[in-house]
Amino acid sequence: MSKVLIFTEIYENDFDSSVLEMISMLRDLNIDSKNIIVAALGDDLYSKESILQNIPVGKVVGYKNIDTNQFNPNILMKLATGIIDQLLPEKIIIPKTSVGQDLAPRLAFKYKYGIVNDCLSIEESDNHWIGVRPVFGGNYLAKVKIKSDKQIFCIRTKVFDEFDEKNINPSIEFFEYEHNIETNSQIIERIQEQSDGIRLEDADIVVAGGRGLGGPEPFDTLEEIAKLLNAAVGASRAVCDSGWKDHSYQIGLTGKDISPNLYFTVGISGASQHMAGCSNSKHIVSIDKNVDANIFKDAEIGAVGDWKNILPGFLDTLQNLVKN
Amino acid sequence: MKILVCVKEVIDPEVPVNSIDIDSDLWKFSPKQGVSKVLNGFDENAVEAALNIKEQIPATDITILSVGKDFSMDVIKKPLSMGCQNLFLVKDDKLDQTDPFVTSNVLYKAIRKIGDFDLILCGRHASDWDNAQVPIGIAELLNIECVTLAKGITVDNNEIVIDRIIPGGIEKVKTSSPILVTVSNEYGEPRYPNLRGIMAAGKIQPTIFSLEDIDLTDEDLISTNEIIEIFIPEKDSNCEFVAGEDEYDIGRNLALKLRDKNLI
Numbered sequence: 001m002s003k004v005l006i007f008t009e010i011y012e013n014d015f016d017s018s019v020l021e022m023i024s025m026l027r028d029l030n031i032d033s034k035n036i037i038v039a040a041l042g043d044d045l046y047s048k049e050s051i052l053q054n055i056p057v058g059k060v061v062g063y064k065n066i067d068t069n070q071f072n073p074n075i076l077m078k079l080a081t082g083i084i085d086q087l088l089p090e091k092i093i094i095p096k097t098s099v100g101q102d103l104a105p106r107l108a109f110k111y112k113y114g115i116v117n118d119c120l121s122i123e124e125s126d127n128h129w130i131g132v133r134p135v136f137g138g139n140y141l142a143k144v145k146i147k148s149d150k151q152i153f154c155i156r157t158k159v160f161d162e163f164d165e166k167n168i169n170p171s172i173e174f175f176e177y178e179h180n181i182e183t184n185s186q187i188i189e190r191i192q193e194q195s196d197g198i199r200l201e202d203a204d205i206v207v208a209g210g211r212g213l214g215g216p217e218p219f220d221t222l223e224e225i226a227k228l229l230n231a232a233v234g235a236s237r238a239v240c241d242s243g244w245k246d247h248s249y250q251i252g253l254t255g256k257d258i259s260p261n262l263y264f265t266v267g268i269s270g271a272s273q274h275m276a277g278c279s280n281s282k283h284i285v286s287i288d289k290n291v292d293a294n295i296f297k298d299a300e301i302g303a304v305g306d307w308k309n310i311l312p313g314f315l316d317t318l319q320n321l322v323k324n
Numbered sequence: 325m326k327i328l329v330c331v332k333e334v335i336d337p338e339v340p341v342n343s344i345d346i347d348s349d350l351w352k353f354s355p356k357q358g359v360s361k362v363l364n365g366f367d368e369n370a371v372e373a374a375l376n377i378k379e380q381i382p383a384t385d386i387t388i389l390s391v392g393k394d395f396s397m398d399v400i401k402k403p404l405s406m407g408c409q410n411l412f413l414v415k416d417d418k419l420d421q422t423d424p425f426v427t428s429n430v431l432y433k434a435i436r437k438i439g440d441f442d443l444i445l446c447g448r449h450a451s452d453w454d455n456a457q458v459p460i461g462i463a464e465l466l467n468i469e470c471v472t473l474a475k476g477i478t479v480d481n482n483e484i485v486i487d488r489i490i491p492g493g494i495e496k497v498k499t500s501s502p503i504l505v506t507v508s509n510e511y512g513e514p515r516y517p518n519l520r521g522i523m524a525a526g527k528i529q530p531t532i533f534s535l536e537d538i539d540l541t542d543e544d545l546i547s548t549n550e551i552i553e554i555f556i557p558e559k560d561s562n563c564e565f566v567a568g569e570d571e572y573d574i575g576r577n578l579a580l581k582l583r584d585k586n587l588i
């Protein structure tokens with residue numbers, strides 16, 4: 001059985017938890033975690049051995065004293081290339097994080113690996129791995145087989161539960177980087193979005209509005225509801241592209257990926273590209289005037305009608321409920 | 325400055341799935357009669373970025389490149405009517421597939437034929453196959469660096485600064501030519517062509533390459549992946565609709581229901 005390599009990011013105090021999801025996914029394919037090698041990407045890994053020790057696989061490899069210039073993709077590419085040169089893995093798994101989705105195709109082209117991007121899962125058939133991935137914004141699912149033996153699968157995060165066996169510890173091997181790590185592109189500054197409330201990605205409840213709201217003003221009501229529910233506010237792309245809300249509010253394929261307990265939408269039709277970012281919500285509850293809107297295919301509770309009339313009844317009742 | 329923008333025609337991503345036919349032998353998508361093709365939205369953002377640079381540096385020349393089996397001229401000429409100067413097309417019946425490796429090879433060889441560029445812009449991905457691979461493939465083949473997901477691009481002499489979207493914010497990336505950059509919708513709405521632009525575009529003849537013209541070999545056309553199946557995911561919708569005497573009452577009952585179910 002050939003070994004499988006997973007790439008993962010190592011931060012200041014922890015590894016990216018998506019690696020645990022990848023291990024779960026591989027377990028479903030009967031790959032024992034002891035047969036997995038994790039390639040760690042991060043700054044100054046030599047000082048982070050205690051973090052690497054906690055990754056429950058057979059082996060962890062990484063470069064010793066590197067400054068990745070804040071995960072500069074062009075530098076990560078060089079490091080990943082070095083690791084592949086050492087290990088020559090056949091199968092590579094890359095979680096579709098911001099770093100991973102950039103790295104996966106780069107490696108594929110560099111090494112002529114076949115790649116299936118954005119997989120929701122991998123199925124096995126006749127000893128072949130087949131990536132299952134959404135196309136056309138999620139309107140369709142495609143099953144894709146890579147013809148060569150050298151394969152990269154980039155896997156969506158938050159689809160698999162985290163692997164939670166704690167009593168597996170890896171052997172750790174550090175490499176020395178011997179080539180020139182300099183790149184033409186340098187990250188000179190990081191600017192974090194200002195947000196006063198709860199982060200969309202962390203919220204237990206998300207209240208979101210769409211084009212059906214007709215303008216920026218009704219978002220005040222959504223903010224009010226969110227405040228009462230201790231929720232974060234989000235929006236569809238139509239809203240952000242119209243400038244009613246900043247793009248940091250956008251949920252979906254090209255926006256944020258959320259997984260709240262309750263996702264509450266108003267005037268969002270439920271286009272597949274939107275649902276791509278919220279289908280991991282536990283419960284979806286929607287208000288829309290169109291009973292045939294797509295959103296009601298995913299929603300568990302629906303209210304059909306004009307939000308201008310429904311929301312006041314909702315808000316008044318909510319205020320009473322909260323008071324008591 | 326010499327800028328190249330790679331663009332693609334796609335089936336309008338806003339049309340419902342039943343307006344699209346799937347060929348289940350070759351796994352190709354085609355629009356039903358009357359369903360339009362459009363320029364990939366993110367490619368329009370890339371065109372807009374190029375045009376903004378041209379406004380700042382008037383001596384900029386913008387070339388559009390696309391590959392495919394056939395093109396609808398009104399779609400593929402849109403960047404010209406928005407204000408771009410040149411159009412190159414690689415057209416061949418063999419280009420009827422969408423393997424990212426093949427597309428990247430074709431674009432790469434076409435670029436080598438057309439000439440050197442300071443900046444190559446692409447949309448962050450195409451809205452049909454959502455692969456997000458081709459731009460990176462071109463950069464890798466050209467052996468230049470690539471910065472993905474631009475929300476802003478500023479050019480100052482030899483220095484290019486890109487506002488790149490990262491989770492929770494942006495990072496400023498300082499780079500220099502030659503560089504490939506992919507542009508996201510956060511860049512801002514693309515402009516509408518005006519009448520003068522449409523007239524000017526009418527006069528521009530595209531340069532059309534065959535595969536031989538760009539020295540493409542059969543090996544360049546071998547796809548790496550095989551599609552086994554494409555299907556529409558099934559959803560067992562069982563939405564419970566809240567009733568009420570009027571819409572205000574529906575709102576009220578909705579709140580009560582959520583409390584009932586312990587969701588709030």
Ligand SMILES: Cc1cc2nc3c(=O)[nH]c(=O)nc-3n(C[C@H](O)[C@H](O)[C@H](O)COP(=O)(O)OP(=O)(O)OC[C@H]3O[C@@H](n4cnc5c(N)ncnc54)[C@H](O)[C@@H]3O)c2cc1C
Binds near residue numbers: 267365
């Ligand atoms: C490549 C690509 C990527 C994309 N990425 C994303 C993404 O990340 N996120 C995203 O959201 N979209 C994305 N989209 C866009 C997506 O396809 C839809 O266009 C978008 O989600 C629609 O937003 P909406 O639901 O707010 O608007 P609409 O689809 O216009 O829906 C508005 C809804 O409001 C309802 N409505 C109108 N008036 C009222 C009223 N008075 N009371 C109650 N209901 C009312 C209507 O019935 C309708 O259902 C992407 C598209 C493409 C092509």
